[in-house]
Amino acid sequence: xxxxxxxxxxxxxxxxxxxxxxxxxxxxxxxxxxxxxxxxxxxxxxxxxxxxxxxxxxxxxxxxxxxxxxxxxxxxxxxxxxxxxxxxxxxxxxxxxxxxxxxxxxxxxxxxx
Amino acid sequence: xxxxxxxxxxxxxxxxxxxxxxxxxxxxxxxxxxxxxxxxxxxxxxxxxxxxxxxxxxxxxxxxxxxxxxxxxxxxxxxxxxxxxxxxxxxxxxxxxxxxxxxxxxxxxxxxxxx
Numbered sequence: 001x002x003x004x005x006x007x008x009x010x011x012x013x014x015x016x017x018x019x020x021x022x023x024x025x026x027x028x029x030x031x032x033x034x035x036x037x038x039x040x041x042x043x044x045x046x047x048x049x050x051x052x053x054x055x056x057x058x059x060x061x062x063x064x065x066x067x068x069x070x071x072x073x074x075x076x077x078x079x080x081x082x083x084x085x086x087x088x089x090x091x092x093x094x095x096x097x098x099x100x101x102x103x104x105x106x107x108x109x110x111x112x113x
Numbered sequence: 114x115x116x117x118x119x120x121x122x123x124x125x126x127x128x129x130x131x132x133x134x135x136x137x138x139x140x141x142x143x144x145x146x147x148x149x150x151x152x153x154x155x156x157x158x159x160x161x162x163x164x165x166x167x168x169x170x171x172x173x174x175x176x177x178x179x180x181x182x183x184x185x186x187x188x189x190x191x192x193x194x195x196x197x198x199x200x201x202x203x204x205x206x207x208x209x210x211x212x213x214x215x216x217x218x219x220x221x222x223x224x225x226x227x228x
Contacts, residue, residue, distance in 0.1 A: 032214045043117070043204055043219030044156065051214060089155050095214050099169065100146065103155030 012110040019080045021107045023073040023090035030092035034101070035064060035075045039086045047075070047088075077109075085111045115139070117220035119205050125226045126195045134190045134223045138207030145188050146217060147180055148204040156204050162188060163211045195227045 013019045025033070031052035036044035050057045050064045050073075057064050063076040073090050087108050091101040118137045126132050138145050144163055148156035149172075158172040164185035173180070177196075182188040192199055202224050206217035 034216065036219075041221070043206075043221050045219070046216050049214070049216065091155075093214075095212070099144065099161050099211075100158035100172065101148075101156070101217060103157070105153075105155050 009105070010108045010110065012112060013080050014112050015080060015082060017080055019075075019077040019084070019109060019111075021075045021077075021088050021090075021109065023075075023104055025071050025073065025090070025092050027092060027102070028071070029094055029097075030102075031095055032093045033064070033066060033073055034091045034093070035062075035073075036089045036091060036103075037084075037086045038089065038106070044089060080109075080111050082111045082113060085109055117205055117207050117218055119203075119220040119223050121223060122221065123224050123226075125228060128195060128197060128227055130195055131191065131193045132195055132225060134192075134203050134225070136188045136190070136205030136207075136220060138186065138188070138205070139209075139218060140186075142207035142209050142218075143185075143211045144208040144215075144217075145182055146206040146208075147188070147190050148206065149174075150202040150204055150222065152201075159190070159203075192225075195225075197227050200225055200227045 034049040035047040038044045048059045048062050048064050050066050061078045065074045087106040089103050089106045091103045120135045147159040150156040160180045161169040162182040177193045179191045202222040204222045205220045208215045208217050
């Protein structure tokens with residue numbers, strides 16, 4: 001079936017740099033997208049979401065960009081900190097129909113001090 | 114407030130044994146989901162409850178997997194005759210809504226190892 005995927009399995013950045021994590025999705029019917037952060041031994045933690053009627057949404061130090069033309073999502077983390085080290089997943093959903101999230105395989109972000 | 118809790122956090126089962134995994138969702142949350150997460154992979158959907166009704170079980174991998182939420186609160190995922198391929202982290206998530214756009218709140222998961 002259609003699923004969400006990620007381009008880079010591991011991203012290593014220096015503390016203080018900006019990080020960009022990318023995600024491609026293939027289900028054109030998806031209209032809601034979420035980024036989750038998962039630390040070792042913990043469940044996924046919500047970071048930020050975006051609906052398909054938007055192309056950008058900002059939170060605290062994070063920005064999500066959505067390009068529906070090429071079915072691409074990105075998560076930008078400003079001034080990356082060691083506490084940002086984790087695995088990041090994008091997930092897609094639909095406001096109607098199937099309620100389940102479809103996750104990608106994840107990108108590991110490593111922040112070097 | 115209290116988040117989603119799951120128990121046990123770790124479970125080791127011998128092949129062929131039955132296991133039961135418990136999820137306590139956030140109080141008042143209508144929707145409850147179970148996901149399976151293999152090592153190094155993203156979570157994969159297993160089943161969905163709206164209150165006590167199991168509305169979607171399309172992700173359950175075999176008839177050895179069974180889930181229930183009899184009173185619309187606590188849920189149990191049961192795996193019968195466990196196999197090595199069942200080894201994974203089982204995540205539970207809940208949400209206060211059942212329609213529209215909504216976030217799912219995840220528990221810490223139960224790591225199941227089948228030996």
